[in-house]
Amino acid sequence: MRKKWYDYLWIWSILYFTLGFFNILFAWLGMIDFLVPLIFAAVGGNKGFCNHYCGRGQLFRKMGSEWKCSRNKPTPAWMSSRWFRYGFLVFFLTMFGNMVFQTYLVGAGAASLKEAVKLFWTFKIPWDWAYSAGTVSDWIAQFSFGFYSLMLTSTLIGLIVMFLYKPRSWCTFCPMGTMTQGLCKIKQHGKDIKQ
């Protein structure tokens, strides 16, 4: 099959983390990966993003299948079960909300900017080389650090499950995937009722 332009979006995934390594403000570009899937689902009623345009899914596929970095063992059933998927989504959104709240605190002057990346919501890694204080408003920088942490953490989880199980095991409980599938199901349910 001939490759299409969007078959190379895995490069975007690598580029995103590289750019954020040198300048944390590039983390804002991750909002594309956050909003586009939701627009696809809410407007088009499809998972076109997951199916064709998700750079992360493609990267896992590339590394896991083509570069043979996956053990290719079956994903544990609980990992794709409904309670785990929705549980992880709730957890992820809570952490996202917490990150937005931290941004608000910094913006309101109640907290100071922390130039660090937090991995797995626990481990603080100094990341001060990627930002010169005062370049932009503190809250813009704080959001960048927070969002980059979230993106890096989820990619690392994805890489771990890619190695342990199937290349795209992450997709079974990816919060974006759960949200978009949920939206599509609601939309489809509405259509079924109308008919």
Place this chain on the structure above:
Amino acid sequence: MAFAMEVTLVKSKKNAIVDKKRCVACGECIISCRKNAVSINAGCFAVVDANICVGCGLCSRSCPVGCITLIEQEEV
């Protein structure tokens, strides 16, 4: 004799079927399928076109959920 004739007319072949309830609609099966037999129904679950599917099992092996199984198709 009638039985023997029936056997010669039946073509044995495997077909992939998707467990709709477990499918997360990630689309891995679309990419792995060489025959373009798989599509995602309105972002909800994958559907395999039985007329195109040759039962090679590529989708089943790559499915991260493991919700695609190959079944023996008695009649084509």
